[in-house]
Structures are given as structure tokens and as C-alpha cells.
Amino acid sequence: xxxxxxxxxxxxxxxxxxxxxxxxxxxxxxxxxxxxxxxxxxxxxxxxxxxxxxxxxxxxxxxxxxxxxxxxxxxxxxxxxxxxxxxxxxxxxxxxxxxxxxxxxxxxxxxxxxxxxxxxxxxxxxxxxxxxxxxxxxxxxxxxxxxxxxxxxxxxxxxxxxxxxxxxxxxxxxxxxxxxxxxxxxxxxxx
Amino acid sequence: xxxxxxxxxxxxxxxxxxxxxxxxxxxxxxxxxxxxxxxxxxxxxxxxxxxxxxxxxxxxxxxxxxxxxxxxxxxxxxxxxxxxxxxxxxxxxxxxxxxxxxxxxxxxxxxxxxxxxxxxxxxxxxxxxxxxxxxxxxxxxxxxxxxxxxxxxxxxxxx
Numbered sequence: 401x402x403x404x405x406x407x408x409x410x411x412x413x414x415x416x417x418x419x420x421x422x423x424x425x426x427x428x429x430x431x432x433x434x435x436x437x438x439x440x441x442x443x444x445x446x447x448x449x450x451x452x453x454x455x456x457x458x459x460x461x462x463x464x465x466x467x468x469x470x471x472x473x474x475x476x477x478x479x480x481x482x483x484x485x486x487x488x489x490x491x492x493x494x495x496x497x498x499x500x501x502x503x504x505x506x507x508x509x510x511x512x513x514x515x516x517x518x519x520x521x522x523x524x525x526x527x528x529x530x531x532x533x534x535x536x537x538x539x540x541x542x543x544x545x546x547x548x549x550x551x552x553x554x555x556x557x558x559x560x561x562x563x564x565x566x567x568x569x570x571x572x573x574x575x576x577x578x579x580x581x582x583x584x585x586x587x588x589x590x591x
Numbered sequence: 592x593x594x595x596x597x598x599x600x601x602x603x604x605x606x607x608x609x610x611x612x613x614x615x616x617x618x619x620x621x622x623x624x625x626x627x628x629x630x631x632x633x634x635x636x637x638x639x640x641x642x643x644x645x646x647x648x649x650x651x652x653x654x655x656x657x658x659x660x661x662x663x664x665x666x667x668x669x670x671x672x673x674x675x676x677x678x679x680x681x682x683x684x685x686x687x688x689x690x691x692x693x694x695x696x697x698x699x700x701x702x703x704x705x706x707x708x709x710x711x712x713x714x715x716x717x718x719x720x721x722x723x724x725x726x727x728x729x730x731x732x733x734x735x736x737x738x739x740x741x742x743x744x745x746x747x748x749x750x
Contacts, residue, residue, distance in 0.1 A: 439660070450724075472738045
């Protein structure tokens with residue numbers, strides 16, 4: 401059985417919005433092949449196979465959950481970015497901050513990533529500040545990891561985050577990913 | 592007499608115009624009686640094994656739906672989340688799905704000990720439930736299916 405990665409892509413409006421029904425109608429037209437149902441606070445769109453779930457809150461949060469083969473993850477994130485921006489454009493022309501979490505089933509060499517001088521056995525999760533606007537967190541469970549990015553800007557370009565993500569998978573070290581002028585802060589959550 | 596049966600009789604009547612309605616009905620009953628096992632086989636009723644798989648898959652899907660609701664509700668307290676997960680764990684246990692129930696016991700422990708965030712715990716749970724659902728699928732899924740759907744949406748997003 402092929403294990404799938406899980407991606408949560410969440411766009412949060414910087415100012416709360418009241419989503420009205422005409423906006424949902426536009427989103428329904430865009431997601432025409434999706435099943436639609438509402439819950440108390442959310443409008444939910446699910447594809448037939450339940451691999452893609454898109455939820456829009458009445459306050460303008462757009463949350464997409466995707467289940468995808470590990471090999472297709474990078475490509476999928478780029479597509480999710482485009483799709484999410486399109487859905488957000490139906491709701492508001494204001495800024496959204498973005499949170500992307502990837503449950504990665506492929507092997508990641510954390511020791512290689514953070515440097516051999518830190519004993520990773522002490523860590524269950526670590527926080528990094530990889531640029532002034534982008535925070536990254538990596539948590540682990542057995543051989544699996546969740547890599548989360550939080551971009552406080554409405555990132556116009558997903559390629560920087562994708563680049564960091566790809567380099568982690570390729571076994572690069574943290575210091576290779578980070579521009580020299582940016583401080584790297586690592587905080588740790590102990591078991 | 593239902594419309595469907597009336598239609599069947601009228602079709603047969605076209606082929607056998609001299610036959611009375613009573614004769615046609617009798618011929619249908621005789622045919623069904625003598626070919627019942629063959630008819631049942633052709634209808635391809637699900638086997639007991641298939642029904643059990645389908646029921647388990649539905650159970651996992653319902654659990655994933657509950658987890659999805661928890662993911663979307665940031666205002667939920669740890670106690671409320673643990674209550675939901677415990678109900679799922681007990682349901683699995685009651686149905687003899689011991690291994691799956693044990694996974695939930697571990698997830699609940701993680702949340703109670705706050706060793707990872709609620710959001711991360713829910714991602715791991717969602718992933719575990721997705722694997723349980725996948726385990727029950729009879730045919731190998733086409734890997735490109737999801738990417739293809741995303742690409743189509745991506746193209747629509749350009750418009």
C-alpha cells in the first residue's frame with residue numbers, strides 16, 4: 401500500500417470578512433465537480449474520492465486538505481497555492497496569511513538538517529525562523545514528520561517555501577537554506 | 592401491478608401477441624423459479640466479506656469526518672477533543688478493531704501529555720484514518736488521479 405502525504409493549506413484573511421452567499425455561488429461554480437455541504441460555520445467542498453477537501457469559513461478562512469503521493473507533493477503544493485489564491489480572490493482582494501503543513505512520509509535526516517552538534521533525541525518538535533516573514537516548524541512521530549510553514553505576508557511566490565522544503569528532503573543543512581543576513585532561531589519542544 | 596412489470600409484459604406481448612397476460616405472468620414466474628440462482632449470480636450481490644469491508648470503510652470515513660470537524664474548530668478545548676477521540680477509540684474497540692483502537696489510545700495520550708500541538712495530532716490522526724480507508728479499498732488507486740484533478744482546477748484558476 402502506497403502511503404500518502406497529507407497537506408493542510410490554510411489561508412487566513414488578515415481582517416475578518418463576512419462571506420456572503422453570492423461569493424459561495426462563485427466558488428461553487430469554480431469547484432463545479434465537487435460535492436457541497438454546509439456545517440455551522442463552514443461551507444465544505446469535497447471531491448468524489450475525498451482526496452481533496454476544501455472548506456471556506458463564514459469569516460473568510462480557506463482551508464484545503466489534500467492527500468497525495470509523496471512523489472507528487474511539491475507539484476501539488478504549487479497547484480494548491482494557485483487554487484487557494486483563486487478561491488481567496490472570490491472572497492476578498494485584501495491580504496491573507498498562509499499556513500502550509502505537510503505530513504511527510506518520506507525519510508528526512510533531521511540530524512543532517514540541523515547539524516551534528518545538536519542531539520535530536522531530545523526533540524519532538526523544533527521551530528525555525530527562516531526569513532523575517534516565514535516561520536517553519538518540524539515535528540516528528542516515529543519516521544514521519546510534519547513540516548509547517550507560516551508566511552505572515554500574502555506570499556506572492558510559493559517558490560521560496562518549496563525550495564526550502566525540497567532542500568530538506570535532499571538532506572541539505574539548515575545553514576545552506578538560510579540567507580546569511582537572517583537570524584535563525586531554533587526553539588525546541590521536549591518530549 | 593407496478594409500471595415496471597406492466598412494461599415487461601407489454602414487451603413480451605410484442606414478441607408473443609397471441610399469449611394472454613395470465614400466460615405471460617405464469618411464464619415469468621416459471622422462468623424466475625427455475626433460474627433463481629443464475630439471476631442472483633448475475634445481479635452480483637455483495638458477499639458477506641465485501642459488506643464487512645464496506646462497513647469498516649464507512650466507519651473510518653465517519654471518524655475522519657469527525658476529525659475534520661475538530662480540525663476546523665480551533666475553539667475546541669483539549670477535553671472536548673479527547674472526548675471525541677475516546678468515542679472513536681471505543682467504537683473501534685467494540686467492533687474488534689483492536690489495532691486501530693490502540694492507535695487512537697496513543698493519539699489521545701499525545702494530546703493529554705501535550706507532547707505535540709493539537710493541530711499536529713489531528714494531522715497524524717487524519718493520516719492514520721486515511722490509511723485505514725485505503726487499506727479497505729479493493730483496487731489499486733491510480734496515483735495520477737489526484738494530481739490530474741488538481742491540474743484541472745489549476746487551469747480553471749487561470750481563467
